[in-house]
Amino acid sequence: xxxxxIVAHTDDIPDGEAIRIDAAVTGTVDDxxxxxxxxEFFALDxxxxxxxxSLSEGxxxxxxxxxxxxxxxxxxxxxxxxSMPATEDVACHRVIIDGEDIRLIPxxxxxxx
Ligand code: FES
Numbered sequence: 001x002x003x004x005x006i007v008a009h010t011d012d013i014p015d016g017e018a019i020r021i022d023a024a025v026t027g028t029v030d031d032x033x034x035x036x037x038x039x040e041f042f043a044l045d046x047x048x049x050x051x052x053x054s055l056s057e058g059x060x061x062x063x064x065x066x067x068x069x070x071x072x073x074x075x076x077x078x079x080x081x082x083s084m085p086a087t088e089d090v091a092c093h094r095v096i097i098d099g100e101d102i103r104l105i106p107x108x109x110x111x112x113x
Contacts, residue, residue: 004103
């Protein structure tokens with residue numbers, strides 16, 4: 001049996017862009033942003049840890065997403081916060097590319113109870 005939930009196909013997300021997957025689909029406490037950065041796919045909690053902006057609407061640059069509201073930056077590989085005004089990391093989720101399917105394996109600590 002394959003792991004995770006299919007949330008999109010690889011050609012649904014152009015290079016440099018992201019989509020937001022509703023928490024009802026992923027079973028998590030937050031929506032999840034799935035990013036295509038140079039053909040590599042990453043997934044983070046969608047809600048910026050500073051205020052409530054959607055990171056799926058942010059800008060991607062070389063492994064980093066910049067929040068669209070106040071320009072806080074987060075590492076796409078780890079969710080680590082990289083710049084102010086954000087000071088807290090966001091959760092990072094596993095992505096598996098299975099043919100053309102993007103499978104998401106949510107961080108177990110972020111599953112809705
Ligand atoms: Fe993201 Fe402020 S809401 S940096």
